[in-house]
Amino acid sequence: MATESAPLGQAPNSSLDTLARRERGRLFGLLFPGLFWLIVFFALPLVVILLYSFLTPGPTGNVIWKFTLDNYITLFTKDLYVNAYVRSLWIGLVTTVVCLLIAYPLALYIVQRSPRWRNLLLFLVLIPFWTNFLVRTYAWMIILANNGVINSLLQAVGLPRQTLLNTTGAVLVGLIYGELPFMVLPIYASIDRFDFTLLEAASDLGASRARAFLRVMLPLTMPGVAAGSVLVFIPTVGQFVVSDLLGGAKVDMLGNLLQRLFTRSNPPNWPLGSAMALVFMLVLTVAIIFYFRTTTEEDR
Amino acid sequence: MKDGYAIEMRDIVKRFGDVNAVDHVTMEIRNGEFFSMLGPSGCGKTTSLRMIAGFEYPTSGEIYLNGTSIGTTPPFQRNVNTVFQSYALFPHMSVAENVAFGLQMKKVPREEIGRRVDEALDMVRLTGYGERRPRQLSGGQQQRVALARALVNRPDVLLLDEPLGALDLKLRKEMQIELKRLQERVGITFIFVTHDQEEALTMSDRIAVMSEGKVLQVGTPTEIYERPNCRFVADFIGESNFIRGQVSALNANDVTVTDGKGLTLRGQMVQPLQVGDDVYVSIRPEKARLSVQRPSEPPNNLFPVTVDRVAYIGSDTRIMVQLGQDQLFDVWEQNTRSTVDRDAYWQRGEQGFLWWPAENALVLKD
Amino acid sequence: MIEATSQSQARTATAARAERRTNWRTLLLALHSTLMYIFLYAPIVVLVLFSFTTDSFGARLTGFTFSWYGRLLQDQRLIGAAWNTLEVALVSTVLSTIIGTLMALAMERYRFRGRTSVDALLYLPIVIPEIVMALALLAFFAFSFGIIENITGRQLKMSLTTVIISHIAFSISFVVVVVRASLKGFDQRLEEAAQDLGANAWQTFWRVTFPLILPGIIGGALLAFTISLDDFIISFFTTGPGTSLLPIEVYSQVKRAVTPKINAISTLMLLISMTLVGLSQFVQRQRR
Numbered sequence: 001m002a003t004e005s006a007p008l009g010q011a012p013n014s015s016l017d018t019l020a021r022r023e024r025g026r027l028f029g030l031l032f033p034g035l036f037w038l039i040v041f042f043a044l045p046l047v048v049i050l051l052y053s054f055l056t057p058g059p060t061g062n063v064i065w066k067f068t069l070d071n072y073i074t075l076f077t078k079d080l081y082v083n084a085y086v087r088s089l090w091i092g093l094v095t096t097v098v099c100l101l102i103a104y105p106l107a108l109y110i111v112q113r114s115p116r117w118r119n120l121l122l123f124l125v126l127i128p129f130w131t132n133f134l135v136r137t138y139a140w141m142i143i144l145a146n147n148g149v150i151n152s153l154l155q156a157v158g159l160p161r162q163t164l165l166n167t168t169g170a171v172l173v174g175l176i177y178g179e180l181p182f183m184v185l186p187i188y189a190s191i192d193r194f195d196f197t198l199l200e201a202a203s204d205l206g207a208s209r210a211r212a213f214l215r216v217m218l219p220l221t222m223p224g225v226a227a228g229s230v231l232v233f234i235p236t237v238g239q240f241v242v243s244d245l246l247g248g249a250k251v252d253m254l255g256n257l258l259q260r261l262f263t264r265s266n267p268p269n270w271p272l273g274s275a276m277a278l279v280f281m282l283v284l285t286v287a288i289i290f291y292f293r294t295t296t297e298e299d300r
Numbered sequence: 301m302k303d304g305y306a307i308e309m310r311d312i313v314k315r316f317g318d319v320n321a322v323d324h325v326t327m328e329i330r331n332g333e334f335f336s337m338l339g340p341s342g343c344g345k346t347t348s349l350r351m352i353a354g355f356e357y358p359t360s361g362e363i364y365l366n367g368t369s370i371g372t373t374p375p376f377q378r379n380v381n382t383v384f385q386s387y388a389l390f391p392h393m394s395v396a397e398n399v400a401f402g403l404q405m406k407k408v409p410r411e412e413i414g415r416r417v418d419e420a421l422d423m424v425r426l427t428g429y430g431e432r433r434p435r436q437l438s439g440g441q442q443q444r445v446a447l448a449r450a451l452v453n454r455p456d457v458l459l460l461d462e463p464l465g466a467l468d469l470k471l472r473k474e475m476q477i478e479l480k481r482l483q484e485r486v487g488i489t490f491i492f493v494t495h496d497q498e499e500a501l502t503m504s505d506r507i508a509v510m511s512e513g514k515v516l517q518v519g520t521p522t523e524i525y526e527r528p529n530c531r532f533v534a535d536f537i538g539e540s541n542f543i544r545g546q547v548s549a550l551n552a553n554d555v556t557v558t559d560g561k562g563l564t565l566r567g568q569m570v571q572p573l574q575v576g577d578d579v580y581v582s583i584r585p586e587k588a589r590l591s592v593q594r595p596s597e598p599p600n601n602l603f604p605v606t607v608d609r610v611a612y613i614g615s616d617t618r619i620m621v622q623l624g625q626d627q628l629f630d631v632w633e634q635n636t637r638s639t640v641d642r643d644a645y646w647q648r649g650e651q652g653f654l655w656w657p658a659e660n661a662l663v664l665k666d
Numbered sequence: 667m668i669e670a671t672s673q674s675q676a677r678t679a680t681a682a683r684a685e686r687r688t689n690w691r692t693l694l695l696a697l698h699s700t701l702m703y704i705f706l707y708a709p710i711v712v713l714v715l716f717s718f719t720t721d722s723f724g725a726r727l728t729g730f731t732f733s734w735y736g737r738l739l740q741d742q743r744l745i746g747a748a749w750n751t752l753e754v755a756l757v758s759t760v761l762s763t764i765i766g767t768l769m770a771l772a773m774e775r776y777r778f779r780g781r782t783s784v785d786a787l788l789y790l791p792i793v794i795p796e797i798v799m800a801l802a803l804l805a806f807f808a809f810s811f812g813i814i815e816n817i818t819g820r821q822l823k824m825s826l827t828t829v830i831i832s833h834i835a836f837s838i839s840f841v842v843v844v845v846r847a848s849l850k851g852f853d854q855r856l857e858e859a860a861q862d863l864g865a866n867a868w869q870t871f872w873r874v875t876f877p878l879i880l881p882g883i884i885g886g887a888l889l890a891f892t893i894s895l896d897d898f899i900i901s902f903f904t905t906g907p908g909t910s911l912l913p914i915e916v917y918s919q920v921k922r923a924v925t926p927k928i929n930a931i932s933t934l935m936l937l938i939s940m941t942l943v944g945l946s947q948f949v950q951r952q953r954r
Contacts, residue, residue, distance in 0.1 A: 015357075015371065015372040016357060016372065019357070019372060023776075027772055027776045027778060029768075030768045030769065030771050030772035030776075031768075031769060031772040031784070033764075033765045033768060033769075034765045034766065034768060034769035034772075034838055034842070035769075035784065035787075037765060037834060037835055037838060038787050038788070038791070038835065038838060038839075039787075041803070041806075041831055041832065041834070041835035042787070042790070042791055042799070042835045043787065044806060045799070045802035045803050045805065045806035046802050048802065048805045048806045048809045049801065049802045049805050049806075052805055052809075102698075102702060105695055105698050105699070106698065106699050106702045108695065109695040109696065109698070109699040110699070112692075112695075121699075121703075123943075123947065124703060124706070124707075125706070126943060126947075127939075127940055127943055128706055128707075128710070130892055130939050130940075130942060130943040130946075131710075131896070131935075131936055131939040131940065132895075132896040132898075132913065132932075132935050132936070132939060133896065133898065134896075134898050134913050134916055134917060134920075135713070135916070135932040135935050135936060136709065136710070138713070138916070138920055138928065138932055139709035139710060139712060139713040139932070140709055141920065141924060142709075142712060142713060142716055142724060142924060142929070143708075143709060143712055145924060147723055149712055149716075152726050177705070177706075177709065180702075180705075180706065181706075230793070234793060234794075234795055235795065235796065237795065238795030238796060238797045238798065240797060240899075241898060241899070241917070245920060245921075255797050258797055258801060259797070262801055262804060262903070263903070270805060273801065274801070274805060277797075277798045277801050277802070280795065280798065281794065281795070281798055284795065288793075353858075353862055354861070354862075355858050355861075355862075374861065374866070375858070375861040375862050376861045376862075376863075376864045376865055376866050376869075376870075377864075380862075381862055381863065382858075382859070382862045384855050384858070384859060386853065386855055388853065388855035388856050388858065388859035389859075390856060390859070390860075390874060391856075391878070392877045392878055401860070401863050401865070401873075402863035402864050405863055405864035405865045405869060406864055449863070450862075450863075453863065453864070
């Protein structure tokens with residue numbers, strides 16, 4: 001801790017102890033409320049679903065206190081659940097990659113503007129970042145609906161209507177739209193720190209622009225890319241609003257299944273839902289660790 | 301009280317982890333003196349200062365302020381004020397509010413605060429700057445606000461932690477003079493921490509030279525420069541040539557040293573020595589002479605040398621000569637005549653005689 | 667001489683070509699960025715525009731009307747939900763800001779055993795999928811209410827209180843991150859200076875530390891407020907029957923039918939969010 005032991009019986013020692021005790025008291029006072037809240041209302045709930053995941057679902061949506069591994073077995077054997085995992089991870093991956101590909105040049109462009117423009121352009125990216133996700137998703141419903149904006153326009157010029165809503169494409173557009181700011185901001189931050197004279201140094205040493213980008217700029221801006229990817233990937237995989245509103249019942253993601261297991265299905269199955277949520281967390285953690293390992297290996 | 305000690309540090313140790321940042325330091329600082337702690341970074345001078353201020357508490361030992369022990373008294377209960385290296389001016393307060401802060405904490409009546417703040421600002425020549433924000437001032441002005449903020453409290457001791465470090469050379473010289481004048485006027489004890497030897501020599505009544513947590517020598521600027529008590533002090537304060545050898549003979553204050561390679565030197569004793577001790581003979585470069593011809597009245601230190609390098613640096617010329625087999629020796633000659641004709645001067649490879657009177661050489665232990 | 671001229675001409679030609687290439691690249695980047703901004707803002711513009719249409723399907727601009735906004739005022743459920751949302755946001759912001767600021771001070775100013783574990787506990791709510799946290803809270807409340815009922819016989823129900831508790835649990839980490847950032851840039855010498863000038867710990871905090879980290883605290887509070895206002899997932903799972911919040915109300919109306927009325931309420935919500943971003947930017951600018 002903060003003090004170190006001094007030889008016994010020395011005069012200043014006892015008052016140093018008093019001081020250390022006072023400091024410890026102060027630290028405890030600062031730390032306690034937050035620690036209490038996070039342990040009781042964050043860590044404990046996770047323990048509760050861990051507990052539930054090993055219990056037996058009852059016939060009326062209740063929980064029977066009987067230990068079982070059935071929930072986990074169901075998750076890994078039933079196609080419905082396995083497919084939901086695979087689909088969610090796949091959609092998360094596509095969303096992340098597309099966001100990355102369109103966010104990087106945008107961030108680069110913003111960094112290269114004059115300070116005044118830069119602030120404005122960044123601010124414009126920030127606004128959607130702060131606005132309601134639900135509202136932004138809803139906006140796409142108006143645009144993509146069967147009698148929505150795009151179809152009205154198509155009709156007006158004499159073209160046939162298209163089914164746009166309730167497709168995987170609609171879900172992807174909604175997700176990319178919703179998560180784009182989370183990708184732009186960290187990439188912007190890391191490009192902003194990047195020393196552009198390094199590119200000149202690389203070309204001075206004979207590297208082509210493409211090679212200079214791949215060998216110098218990309219590795220040095222990798223922390224931003226990694227942070228952005230994680231920020232996009234996690235909420236995407238756990239999504240249920242976008243898939244619910246833009247995908248209808250057609251595009252089932254993990255979030256939709258979880259929601260149904262906990263609230264809608266008849267009867268609800270909390271133990272299975274808990275197991276599913278935990279495995280989901282686990283898979284995400286593994287994916288993220290793997291990602292960080294592979295992306296941050298080269299830089300520095 | 302007047303003649304007593306403002307600060308006494310008795311056998312102070314400050315340990316951080318396994319390192320003794322301050323290692324059994326004992327120092328007495330007299331009332332009203334300008335006292336400097338001088339040493340390279342990491343020598344324990346700033347830690348000592350911070351213990352006097354109360355930001356750190358000694359691991360063992362006692363500190364007395366005007367005869368009262370202040371070991372673990374918190375900083376806000378000590379009548380001691382600090383001028384920080386980075387000034388630490390409160391950015392959210394005006395200059396006047398900064399200066400008034402200490403008086404407000406002491407619950408001084410409002411009108412008196414106003415009067416004393418004005419006085420303090422006058423004293424540091426910042427009259428009329430009260431409403432400005434610190435960031436609107438130049439570095440030198442911020443420095444003076446920091447001084448006013450500390451002095452307005454009339455502390456028993458003012459602590460200055462490398463306060464001139466952030467200023468450019470010219471401004472630093474001006475502030476050195478101003479600080480000294482200010483100290484003489486207010487009569488408060490100043491404890492000044494610096495790694496700049498010139499700064500310490502210019503301003504201080506007394507200097508403590510520190511290294512690796514220990515005090516090596518305490519003395520007036522002349523004592524420190526002319527009579528360093530060890531090789532480190534001679535090396536750190538000013539420049540010096542060192543010739544390593546062993547004491548071969550002692551005669552009162554007169555010491556004879558041989559370097560084992562044929563050189564025999566004579567110098568002054570400044571600390572107790574015995575025949576056979578490993579020592580360094582220290583000769584300041586401006587205290588040696590170089591001449592083309594052997595002096596008519598040969599001094600007891602006279603050596604034939606070869607010029608190795610000549611550097612002209614304006615006020616003087618620095619000549620590096622080779623002495624004996626592998627000893628390089630620096631001699632400075634003042635450029636007292638104005639001439640651009642350097643050909644008439646020492647040339648590389650030229651032979652000459654290096655000499656100095658025995659009282660200019662000090663025999664020091666490591 | 668002639669050779670030199672032709673060489674320099676050649677060089678200008680190459681330079682011009684290189685410049686043209688750079689221009690092309692910049693142009694391409696600019697084009698891409700323009701498209702991205704259109705992509706980001708077109709849906710918002712459409713949403714706002716169609717809140718004024720007279721077409722009750724909200725798909726065509728048949729005329730201009732304010733009537734959808736008028737209808738909002740008559741929708742008692744919506745207004746009730748809005749008040750609930752505001753109450754939740756205010757209470758959870760105040761509490762999570764206080765708790766988070768204290769915790770940020772502890773984390774930035776003290777070295778203690780278990781500090782890295784606390785750090786991990788703080789970052790977890792930010793990285794964990796929101797739906798997992800929401801479901802865990804739902805399970806936790808049901809579980810602990812069951813225990814309380816067994817012991818005391820009192821029946822507790824999900825309500826605004828459970829929503830507030832959950833929002834605080836989620837917001838603390840964000841407040842801590844923002845306040846810690848402002849503490850990191852804080853020169854601790856300023857606190858020493860205050861103590862040196864006779865201020866005790868309490869006076870030092872209120873006269874020096876607090877005013878200087880206030881922008882960070884306000885930034886954290888604004889973030890917590892927006893998070894709470896906008897949150898749908900956690901509110902959805904932790905609220906009780908009969909107590910609705912604005913995002914939940916919007917969600918259930920959207921599920922029923924798309925009408926310009928939803929556009930109207932969405933527009934208002936956008937307006938509030940934008941005001942908050944503007945405010946937070948303003949506060950951050952003041953800091954400099």
